[in-house]
Amino acid sequence: MIHLASLQVRLLQTIASRLSKGAVGLIYLDVATLERIEGRHGRACAEELLLFVRRRIDELRATFPNVLDQKRIGDDFFLYVALGDVPAHLAYAELERIAEALRADLEEAVRRDRPEAAEARLDFGCALLRESEERELEAVMYTAMKQAIRHARERTVDPERITHMQEFYSILESRHVASVYQPIVSMEGGEVFGYEALSRGPAASPLHSPVKLFELAERADKLYALDKLTREQAILGIDGLARHQRIFLNIPAQILHDPDFSPGQTLALLQRRGLTPNNVVLEITERSSIEDFSTAKKVIDHYRSQGYRIAIDDAGAGYSSLQAIAEIQPDYIKVDRSLVQGIHRDKVKEYILETFVWFAKRLNIKVIAEGIEEAEELEKLIRLGVHYAQGYFLGRPDATLKPVTPEAKATIYAATRLAGTAGLRTVGDVAATAKTFQADDPVSFAATYFRDHPDQFGAVVVEGSRPVGLLMRDELFRKLSVQYGISLFWSKPVKVVADLSPLTVDADTPLETVSSLATMRESGKLYDLVVVTERGELAGVVTVRDILEHMTSIRMEHARVANPLTGLPGNVQIQRELQRRVLDGEPFSVLYVDIDFFKWFNDLYGFQRGDEAIQLTADVIRRSVAVCGRPRDFVGHIGGDDFIVITGADAPETVAEEIIRRFRLGIDAFYDGQPQGTTVQDRYGRTRDVEALSVSIALVRVEDPSRASADAISRTAADCKRQAKAKDGSAVASAAIAAMHPLGLTEPSAPQGGSAAAAP
Helix, strand or coil: CCHHHHHCCCHHHHHHHHHHHCEEEEEEEEEEHHHHHHHCCCHHHHHHHHHHHHHHHHHHCCCCCEEEEEEEEEEEEEEEECCCCCCCCHHHHHHHHHHHHHHHHHHHHHHCCCCCCCCCCCEEEEEEEEEECCCCCCHHHHHHHHHHHHHHHHHCCCCCCHHHHHHHHHHHHHHCCCEEEEEEEEHHHHHHHCCCCCCCCCCCCCCCCHHHHHHHHHHHCCHHEEEEEHHHHHHHCCCCCCCCEEEEEEEEEHHHHHHCHHHHHHHHHHHEEEEEEEEEEEEEEECCCCCHHHHHHHHHHHHHHCCCCEEEEEEECCHHHHHHHHHCCEEEEEECCHHHHCHHHCCCHHHHHHHHHHHHHHCCCEEEEEECCCHHHHHHHHHHCEEECCCCCCCCCEECCCCCCCCHHHHHHCCCCCCCCCCCCCHHCCCCCCCCECCEEHHHHHHHHHCCCCCEEEEEEECEEEEEEEEECCCCCHHHHCCCCCHHCCCCCCHHCCCCCCCCEECCCEHHHHHHHHHHCCCCCCCCCEEEEEEEEEEEEHHHHHHHHHHHHHHHHHHHCCCCCCCCEHHHHHHHHHHHEEEEECCCCEEEEEEEEEHHHHHHHHHHHHHHHHHHHHHHHHHHHHHCCCCEEEEEEEEEEEEEEECCCHHHHHHHHHHHHHHHHHHHHHCCCCCCCCECCCCCCEEEEEEEEEEEEEEEEEEEHHHHHHHHHHHHHHHHHHHCCCCCCCCEEEEEEEECCCCCCEEECCCCCCCCCCCC
């Protein structure tokens, strides 16, 4: 530990005076070979060498008049150098030049005047002291000492880093850092939920990468300075962020403990851009561990109290993912790309992410998946229940706010279509005609209209047929009711008093997506009209009440026809889906899933346990389809212990195998201790030894839907089901419908037995 108390008051006063006029540097000198010299010649020789170096430094101060003073602490030397009012990168370069000249002179003097220590080698390190209003001078000097010592050690390992450090100071001084913005997209309808601000150094520089920039900042103890700069540039550079959208700002975990870290500076910048803390998500990067969760939580709670939201970045790749989530309880978890890439081909990744989604739902945390580069990855993530997505497939980082790519939007729309229907109900279906004012109409027109039409509480401000703002009745009258309000606004154009960033959505946006966007608005705008457009022109408006009523109606309709025990679609929707698949003309497969010997289980363990087993089976089928099927796949409950899956998977047998695997793992928990073996008679009158429940799956491949019918599929499935049930344990039997009977009847192929999986 370096004891700064030993520094003289005179030196502190001198440094403080020089800092007020410009930069002051610190040079650390270390006799790197001192231990070897002491081992060969004794401690007395080593001490004489240190005294010689100190005297020689005093002599050289005539050659280097800007060396203010030197201090020896133990076996180390610290020299303070006045550098004047010059940019940081030039000051640093000059400091290194002085240090190199001192080192060369000292080594030459030792070889000449102290031959017994001729092997002496001096290492040096440099650091700049910067004036700080928030920190005491002793703290600034102590930080510089640590930095100079670390710098000396690094010089012997990576000389190129010194050049990079000089460039880093130049970038920091010139504020030569820019931001690009990558969209974060909602999985519900493909709309942009927000943008992550990503920092970049100069384009042609080796420090273009933010990873390199922040690595050097940490080594130079300038992490807060760089973080503050990048946050400022990110906020100042953003243009066109909608009121309901978020900007994600990265914050290194170490910054939370920095005494200079202040939320007030961020708030001032937001206000300059017309934004509020509600627009900001502070994304705490998890590349380094949070050492003091108690302190970090206090800082984060302070931010939360102002309206900011919190995200944990790189979850699954950092040092303390689960602890950080448990301690901080973020609003969002950003799953690292290492868990996302290739997830549609990697079962282990699927299961890990499935667990993330499950516990995030329990904690009311939204999951954001990063690094998505393929449509198949996106489809899989949607099926797993991930809320938001980010990656090149959805949009590359850009200096401007870009929309989601058409390919990604189409993928999300297809993947989120409601099973068993022709498509999602869109906001365009429920939009109503809107009252409009032209942007240049006077406020008096609008006020008179609202006075004469008390049932109207909002209107859209347009330029031609293009919406540019929203005027709400209560907000207009509030502005007019303040002192001088009428004098100030009465003759002004309505665009002056309108909300120029209302929630605006395309007519094709799913109603469920609009519901989420509307309820995420700040409280003062929660009940404002939602503006609906079609090809950029006004299509109408919808109220929050209308949205909620239609969503309730949709859910009630689903509840009316769904199975009350499992919540899965019932026979009406099953028939509708089968007919739709046949009419679509695309190949598909049908899996009929039946629990074997369910009556035996129900009689032995009771109806409540039987209902729980059915609910388990429904959950097993849903999850299996999510990880092995396709986004538009359908799961239904025929009734009792019979289920159906309609899938477009290329290998539907993998869905069946996954159902059997998950069922076998889950059913064990339903027995009291060990399964109780018994002998029962099956539906065909045969005596069977039973130890545990199993499932029989009939798999029907409909290779040519134009030659199939719902009845033919059912008949073929019944044949396969009999074959599967004839086997012991869980089993699959399959057949294909491909040929045409000469009389025009569908001709199924012969059933094929699948591999049986013995019950546990």
